[in-house]
Amino acid sequence: MAGSLIKVDEEIVTSAVASVSLLGIDSTYDVYQLVISNYQSASNQSIAMRVTESGTPNSTANYDEASKYLKSSSAFSNFSNTNQTSGFLTTTVGSTAGYNGNTTAYLFNFNNASEYSFYTVEASHSETSGGVLGLQGGGVFTSTSSCDGVYIFGNNSYNFTGNFTLYGLKK
Amino acid sequence: MATLEELTVEATAEIEAAKPLFKQVNNERLEYSASDYDQAITDLANSKWNDQQFGYIQARQEAYGSIAEQLDMMYWDGVNGTTTWADHIAQVKSDNPKPA
Numbered sequence: 001m002a003g004s005l006i007k008v009d010e011e012i013v014t015s016a017v018a019s020v021s022l023l024g025i026d027s028t029y030d031v032y033q034l035v036i037s038n039y040q041s042a043s044n045q046s047i048a049m050r051v052t053e054s055g056t057p058n059s060t061a062n063y064d065e066a067s068k069y070l071k072s073s074s075a076f077s078n079f080s081n082t083n084q085t086s087g088f089l090t091t092t093v094g095s096t097a098g099y100n101g102n103t104t105a106y107l108f109n110f111n112n113a114s115e116y117s118f119y120t121v122e123a124s125h126s127e128t129s130g131g132v133l134g135l136q137g138g139g140v141f142t143s144t145s146s147c148d149g150v151y152i153f154g155n156n157s158y159n160f161t162g163n164f165t166l167y168g169l170k171k
Numbered sequence: 172m173a174t175l176e177e178l179t180v181e182a183t184a185e186i187e188a189a190k191p192l193f194k195q196v197n198n199e200r201l202e203y204s205a206s207d208y209d210q211a212i213t214d215l216a217n218s219k220w221n222d223q224q225f226g227y228i229q230a231r232q233e234a235y236g237s238i239a240e241q242l243d244m245m246y247w248d249g250v251n252g253t254t255t256w257a258d259h260i261a262q263v264k265s266d267n268p269k270p271a
Contacts, residue, residue, distance in 0.1 A: 011195050018192040018203065018211065048214075055196070059210060077232035085217065155218045157186060157211040159193070 005033065009149070009166040016042065016159035022166040023055055023149035025110045029168030032107040034150055036089065039101035039125075039162035044094055045154035047101055048086040051110065051117055051141050057151035060143065063087045067121065067137025074131065087139040089152070090123045099126035101162070103135075113146040172270050175220050182215035223270060230267040235260070 008024040025032055039047060050057040065087045066080040079091070093101040103123040109115040123135040141147070154160055173181070186192070192203045192211060203211065236244070236259060244256035 011198060013195055015200060016193070017195045017200060019194040019207075021194065021196040023197070057210075059213075071233065074233040075235060075237055077229060079229065085214070153214070155214065157189070157192065157215045159189075 004170045006168040006170055007165060008032065008168050011164045013161045013164065016161050018157055018159050019151060019153040020164045021052060021055065021057070021149055021151050022164055023052065024166060025107070025148050025150075027111050030108075030171060031169040032110060033167040033169060034089075034103075034105040034107060034119075035163075035165045035167070036101065036103040036152070037163045037165075039090075039093065039103075039160055040097075040099070041093060041095050041101075041154055041158050041160040043156065043158040044092050045156040045158050045160075046092050047089040047103065047160075048153055048155045049089050049105075049119075050086050050151040050153075051145075051147040052149040052151050053145055053147055055148065058141070058143070058145070058147075059085045061085050062142045063139060064142060065137060065139030067091075067135055070134035070136070071127070072132040073127070079137070086153075086155070087119070087121075087141070088155070089121055090125055091133065091135060092127055093125045094127055096126075101125040107150070110147040114144055116144060117141040117147050173219075173223065175216060178219040178223070179212065179216040182212050182219060185215060186212050227267040227269050231263055234263040234267060 009022045011020045013020060050059060061083045063084045063086055064082045069077045069091055089103045089105060090101050093099060102125055106120045108118040110117045118140045120138045125133055127133045152164060186208060193200050194203060241256060244259060248254060248256050
């Protein structure tokens with residue numbers, strides 16, 4: 001259906017930063033879509049996320065996740081973790097020019113204060129060894145809070161550039 | 172093997188060297204606040220800790236041959252009386268040691 005994806009927030013980062021916040025999640029939509037494209041970091045690192053509450057990232061140890069890494073240069077592998085202080089949106093993205101990170105995540109129940117906040121992750125990028133990597137997975141923020149956005153950062157706190165967009169899926 | 176405290180000292184030095192760090196919110200590029208810097212140090216220290224403590228798990232998963240390859244090794248080991256499969260597993264474990 002035309003017009004079903006409504007842009008809520010967009011941050012085009014051309015001067016490198018160490019974190020980006022996409023805000024504007026409320027009860028208007030049940031499901032939101034986060035799209036990261038052309039992410040490039042000065043150093044090797046993974047893209048991670050936290051939910052925001054009133055614009056402030058929640059860094060409590062309430063993030064559980066599980067993913068499958070689909071690698072072209074080595075065997076596929078699994079990754080899972082509980083009670084972390086953030087969730088991963090990619091595994092390590094290489095810093096070499098052209099090793100861009102790209103991710104789509106669907107966000108469920110983020111604004112619902114009586115449910116946990118769930119998300120799926122689907123990523124494609126180049127890793128440090130130069131191989132192509134796909135990632136399929138998901139996670140949950142195990143706290144019943146009303147979240148209004150996502151905070152995106154590199155797990156090693158390095159600067160990065162890229163395009164970061166948050167859409168609402170029209171009901 | 173470094174303690175989390177030692178890794179935090181290391182992370183603090185790295186963040187100090189990387190200053191200034193910026194965040195982008197509402198299309199505004201702002202320098203990190205003191206609490207943002209504190210969180211960045213904590214995140215970097217935790218990342219180093221996780222790599223040190225658990226990085227070998229991921230590395231081993233990627234270094235092991237596929238199940239089909241390992242079954243093939245076992246078959247030929249049975250036929251020829253060799254130890255290719257056991258050698259392969261031992262090599263992966265030794266290349267990616269579990270922290271003491």
